[in-house]
């Protein structure tokens with residue numbers, strides 16, 4: 641615990657660097673074609689130079705055709721953000737083929753609480769980004785929840801983050817987990833878990849997010865309607881993810897109002913930008 645806390649402090653104090661990227665440990669590969677179209681890979685240029693190629697650094701989810709939801713700590717370096725590219729999940733791989741649609745981040749908003757004194761917890765580790773164009777794929781959007789996540793509902797974590805052997809996989813990984821109670825989360829992760837603002841998840845085989853999974857969605861698929869909801873945004877994993885079977889997500893339901901306002905601001909500013917030249921945008 642102490643080790644993982646120190647590592648988290650290290651990661652958090654350095655999360656502006658490109659070193660902070662996380663994959664699902666003890667998960668299974670996703671083979672279904674077209675699965676999870678809302679999953680987005682946030683890729684950074686190697687060494688800060690696009691000529692060197694890109695690597696998968698963080699994840700996001702498409703909540704509107706032009707809006708990505710992710711973790712604030714994935715968008716902390718303002719110089720790096722214009723260089724990032726966003727690859728939607730076409731083939732469950734972070735590798736790009738010619739002709740693949742790639743997005744850039746046009747504008748973004750981090751929760752004002754992110755990166756402040758609450759750095760040690762998953763509180764406020766959330767951001768929204770306006771993409772440079774809408775995703776044209778029908779049904780690629782994931783819905784935000786209106787009802788709390790029931791403890792008994794099986795939910796899924798997913799990502800291109802490191803595996804249990806600390807390799808980056810070249811296929812999307814997923815795992816089915818359950819939400820733990822606040823008491824259980826506080827017992828296991830007293831420093832990082834923020835009741836009311838975060839969700840912590842686990843399963844009996846120790847599946848967990850790892851480096852590169854940050855910002856990725858925690859989803860619930862309603863078996864009655866087949867509708868999929870994003871309940872969490874991955875915020876904190878242990879550096880030792882093979883042996884630390886817990887993952888902390890920002891609770892999307894707790895931030896729905898902030899997300900609505902941030903999306904509105906990003907969208908209205910964009911309309912002003914693309915509208916008449918005489919309209920001045922702050």
Ligand SMILES: *[C@@H]1O[C@H](CO)[C@@H](O)[C@H](O)[C@H]1NC(C)=O
Pocket residue numbers: 656657658687688689717718719720
């Ligand atoms: C932010 O990203 C730029 C471009 O890659 C890099 O040169 C700079 O060192 C980064 N800043 C920090 C604080 O990591």
Ligand SMILES: *[C@@H]1O[C@H](CO)[C@@H](O)[C@H](O)[C@H]1NC(C)=O
Pocket residue numbers: 864865866
């Ligand atoms: C949900 O998906 C399953 C499997 O694809 C299908 O058999 C079922 O009819 C769907 N249910 C609804 C309500 O669409």
